[in-house]
Amino acid sequence: MNKSLLHNSKTFVVKVGSSLVTKDGEGLDSAAISAWAAQISDLVKRGQQVILVSSGAVAEGMKRLGWKKRPIELHELQAAAAVGQMGLIQTYESAFAKHDLHTAQVLLTHADLVNRKRYLNARTTLKTLVDLQVIPIINENDTVVTDEIRFGDNDTLAALVANLMDVDALVLLTDQQGLYSADPRKNKDAQFIHAETAGNLALEKMASGAGTNVGTGGMLTKILAAKRAANAGVHTIIASGREKDVLLRLHSGEAIGTHLKATQAKTLAKKQWLSDHLRTDGQLILDGGAVNALRIEGKSLLSIGVTAVVGSFERGDVVSCVDQAGNEVSRGIVNYNSQEVVRIKGHASREIETILGYVDESELIHRDNLVVL
Helix, strand or coil: CCCCCCCCCCEEEEEECHHHHECCCCCECHHHHHHHHHHHHHHHHCCCEEEEEECCHHHHHHHHHCCCCCCCCHHHHHHHHHHHHHHHHHHHHHHHHCCCCCEEEEEECHHHHHCHHHHHHHHHHHHHHHHCCCEEEEEECCCCCCHHHCCCCHHHHHHHHHHHCCCCEEEEEECCCCEECCCCCCCCCCCEECEEECCCHHHHHHCCCCCCCCCCCCHHHHHHHHHHHHCCCCEEEEEECCCCCHHHHHHHCCCCCEEEECCCCCCCHHHHHHHCCCCCCCEEEECHHHHHHHHCCCCCECHHHEEEEECCCCCCCEEEEECCCCCEEEEEECCCCHHHHHHHCCCCHHHHHHHHCCCCCCCCECHHHEEEC
16 A cells, blocks of 8 residues: 555544543543644645544543542442543633634534434534534533444544544544554464455454543454444544544655555435434344345345334334344334234235325335445
8 A cells, every 4th residue: 555545535434442532541641632732733724624523531530539449339430420521621722712712512422313304403503513624523422322323442433533524534533553463462473454445353352352441443443443434435544543634644645654545435314314323123034035135136125025024113113134144234213013014024025005094105124224234
């Protein structure tokens, strides 16, 4: 690879992990945050649009509360995040103010990105901010989410924001140089991976877990985030935030870190939204013919191809479509509720009116409302 994937990117999401904005968990590192602000300000003044996803709230909260070990209980994590978020945003605001730029705090939950109306509202707000050259500082709204509906790590959140904003690239900055064939801290023969295709399953086998007690993400979460971003045609770079002026060098074309290229073109905004669902409202189990119709022929899902229904859902909900082995094939917006689908599954579209007494749509899920995974 001769040039960085960031070289020709105009809009991108940058995620910095806890280890890069804190002093080994001892609260925020103001000097490091000032350095990030200087680089991003330089890029913005060159005409680039940058969205920042920053960890560090929990670590800062731990310092302010006098806690030495990251808590396990959700309510304690939420308390630490609430306390630390104040310091995190204050530090970023002060750092960017030195470059005559404003910042905006944006706290997101899973519900913001799975509800179509809230998704569009978040997208519109963020687009307005970057158009005004305001730097969005995004974090998960840890104070209100529960374990069942949280993103779980900021790598995932950053990928979702990248897809939400239809950016060109996602930069995941960490305390490691990039991706290795094995954990270099444990295996001296580990080989560095300079470039690969996002979504390559072999990468997931190589990735290791979190390496510190400060953050929640390891290389595996970054590999999965890159895979998610690639669903919308977004390239991902995993690089060391310890490298001097790493963002400026990447944008100038220097191939620092591991570059994971997306192979498919950007999808429609609605399909990005569908692929970004961390949870779905139910499952439709498909026969082989339906799987081929979706994956190979790009057709809509018809009721005749459904063999079973799992869960309870309403018309307009997002459901997951799986094959007989339980592998997810696609997800989409369903035109009938779960009780109706139970009655019409396995039947041809022309039989729906006879069975239900009415027809809302001839397709169970129209191809325009469906994304193949």
